[in-house]
Amino acid sequence: MNICHFCGNMNFKQSKVQYTYKRNNKYIIVDAVPCEQCEFCGEQYFEANVLKNIEIEFDAIHSMGKSIKKKVVVPIEAYTDINHITNVST
Numbered sequence: 001m002n003i004c005h006f007c008g009n010m011n012f013k014q015s016k017v018q019y020t021y022k023r024n025n026k027y028i029i030v031d032a033v034p035c036e037q038c039e040f041c042g043e044q045y046f047e048a049n050v051l052k053n054i055e056i057e058f059d060a061i062h063s064m065g066k067s068i069k070k071k072v073v074v075p076i077e078a079y080t081d082i083n084h085i086t087n088v089s090t
């Protein structure tokens with residue numbers, strides 16, 4: 001990266017982050033994905049082949065039945081059902 005599209009900063013660091021990929025309401029989470037990260041705002045930039053590898057793995061798991069090593073259960077709520085604080089005074 002030369003310049004951050006979000007903040008205009010020009011300093012980046014090599015980083016490894018957890019990446020969540022979603023398609024058709026199915027997910028894959030990949031740990032330690034290499035990226036360049038903006039040192040100012042933290043925006044993450046991934047190389048095309050890195051994202052492609054994640055898509056290939058997604059297809060292997062969700063389309064071709066590859067067995068998975070680890071999974072997490074993620075709660076999903078609709079906001080209207082979790083509106084616990086309805087009378088916030090300002």
Ligand SMILES: [Zn+2]
Pocket residue numbers: 004005006007008009038039040041042043
């Ligand atoms: Zn930035």
